[in-house]
Amino acid sequence: MMQRKLKRPEVLAPAGTLEKLKVAIDYGADAVYIGGDAYGLRTRAGNFSFDQMREGVQYAHARHAKVYVAANIVAHEQDLPGADTFFKNVQATGVDAVIVSDPSLIETCVLAAPGLPIHLSTQASSCNYETLNFWQDEGLERVVLAREVGIDEIREMRQHTDIQIEAFIHGAMCIGYSGRCVLSNHMGLRDANRGGCAQNCRWKYDLFDMPQLGEKHELTGVNPDGKKEAFSMSAVDMAMIEHIPDLIEAGVDSLKIEGRMKTVHYVSTVANVYSAAVDAYMADPDHYQTDPAWVDELWKVAQRGMSTGFYYNTPTEQDELFGEERKRPRYAFVGEVQAYDPATETVTIQQRNNFGVGDQIEFYGPGFTHYAMTVEDLFDEDGAAIERAPHAMQIVTLHCPHAVAPGDFVRGLKVRRHAHVRA
Template identity: 50%
Template sequence: MSIQTKPRSIGKRHRLAKPELLAPAGNLEKLKFAVHYGADAVYIGGQKYGLRSNADNFSFAEMKEGVEFAKQYGAKVFVATNIYAHNEDIAGLEQYLRALEEAGIAAIIAADPIIIETAQRVAPKLEVHLSTQQSTLNWQAVKFWKEEGLPRVVLARETSIEDIAQIKANVDIEIEAFIHGAMCSSFSGRCVLSNHFTDRDSNRGGCSQSCRWKYDIFEEDMPMFSSEEDKFTMGSKDLCMLEYIPDLIDVGVDSFKIEGRMKSLHYVATVVNAYRQAIDSYMADPEHYELKQEWLDDIHKAANRPLNTGFFYDTPGAEDHIYEPEEKQAPYDFAGVVLSYDAESGLAVVQQRNHFKPGHEVEFFGPHGTFFKQIVNEIADEAGNPLDAARHPLQHIVIKTEQPVKPMDMMRKRVRP
């Protein structure tokens, strides 16, 4: 599986001091791992006003804990308040925004003008970043929002590299762009299939991802596919711009945003780690930068769908959508998290996240150089009792590792060639 190859079409432009790597965090644990694995900032959802109502989302106490953890790494926390509000949503908005400010949140991501205006009025320490839900594509619209006092615009996913170049040439403002994750089959954020099919409003946080369902076509009440044939979907392939980090930096993107507040802990850590290495490598020596295959390999170990480059270089066509049942992309399953390691004995305590047993090939990885494969030999519980398998969720498993590991390193299990 490979990502579409696009030619480098962007000339050298003013370089940023360093672009921000912005990661999703569906809960407090994911926030901590995203930051630990290299995110400069994370975006989360609170209990109200966000577009991922099915995520775990954060209480104010969890926000405060997340902010304090992020500060230890010099990272920031943003909160999505990106719904389009109905009349009944407005009650309590001022109190909610003030509470975000008091929790130490650095910025909100908003689309509705009333949320933007209210935040500027009652919580002035909160930056307001314009959400991608506004579908901003051109420099004059970006200029409008700058004049409204916003320091950053999150561009629509449909924006091209050349569009970004024109925006940066005409408006002195921070630009945030999605560079990895799920794409929308509709114009981003404007789909109403979920509303019609399930009465779940995609613009109020309830999208049922109707584009990923299986469909049939009917002619005079007769299905065109036989019962033995696979039904079709109309979902888009996922976005991946790891191969084109130099283009994104050269054109002036200020914040590289990864989609996925509903994605797994393993997905968040793996993707953040790969982009962190690529960005740091390019910024350290742009003239001699080389994309490493191991970064791409890591992305594929967590990928849920085939990958492409979205709208950055051209308009996606039929080849950029998934009309047939998807093959499982990732050859690895998330198996565990390292809790502790004893250098003298070589024994690690691993918190189990998926079934594994002696004889399985596993891979350890982490943000500070940990990377190796080994076959699982004997395993035991923390009392030293031998186990034939790690089958209980979150059980603490003692395993001998062939190389040193660190707390918060991850273990994944190979499930297919």
């Protein structure tokens, strides 16, 4: 039987800081996207200086990975001065592409940094192949599709264009059309399309029926437990881990993970999972099956429920955060392995969150390696026995009969502690 020719898509991970960039690449990402000190939509992320950008590019390129810089705001007049210098400086760091949505910034980049590849941001809401061909004619290398595009539409696009297609496969969904929301502007005077989103759609709201002037009737939401619940516009997160074959067969060139504001726990876990899934499919597409362990792993960092977004149908109220509580993450990120001594079976950990003797912990590392155990002993940096490690960045050691590696992360099983109730 002839083997099918399939192009391996890149796994593109978010990197809000230099640490997250290195973690994403170490845990399998083929590329990362970051923000500079201007023109990006995540002003509260740990955005990169040009020196940090240069260091990140060197780290990535040494490991055959790429770095893209998001400069995807909707620009107003006051945003334009200095854009030419910004793109020149970005190009000088050696990045592989910039992600832009505003035509004025695209033109500025072309003129100021000729030869720097440009990717069209999802903010441009590209939903058809005619649009993709237009931007290809303008010299762009790649288009990041609107999140509202379905898998059948991507297949049709692939038949009519050869521009690179990037699509979101995991992370937060915006209630606005591909991020074109003005709730934050209206309610908090923070421009969501220039990096200041206040996440108003995640808030809880009282809802009233006002049929006539002077009338006001509260509409109370009731969850399955019979308790009153406020209304929200918050969508659950996207997760396409069970549909990797559809994405690859449809011709998606880059599988994008959302989350530049997320933790290293999230970045390492999600990059690890999707890299494992893509590698498995490319190795043997005819016998590929989704590994349930991949899905379980994603639930360890999921902050909301998970759905397939618009890929297979139009989302309904089942894809909103309302009603019965969905499956929630049971693990907390507690540390990073610094060293392992096989002679004494001792692991040295830099603590990130409180953990201690009796806790169940799990080591995980690049290549989807895992080892779970219960903490039986714990020592501080001076070798004194302690019950818990409560101090951030504290160096501790413990007995671990299984070899782990520097750079592996440690997560702890969350234990719900109940307060004593007086009789």
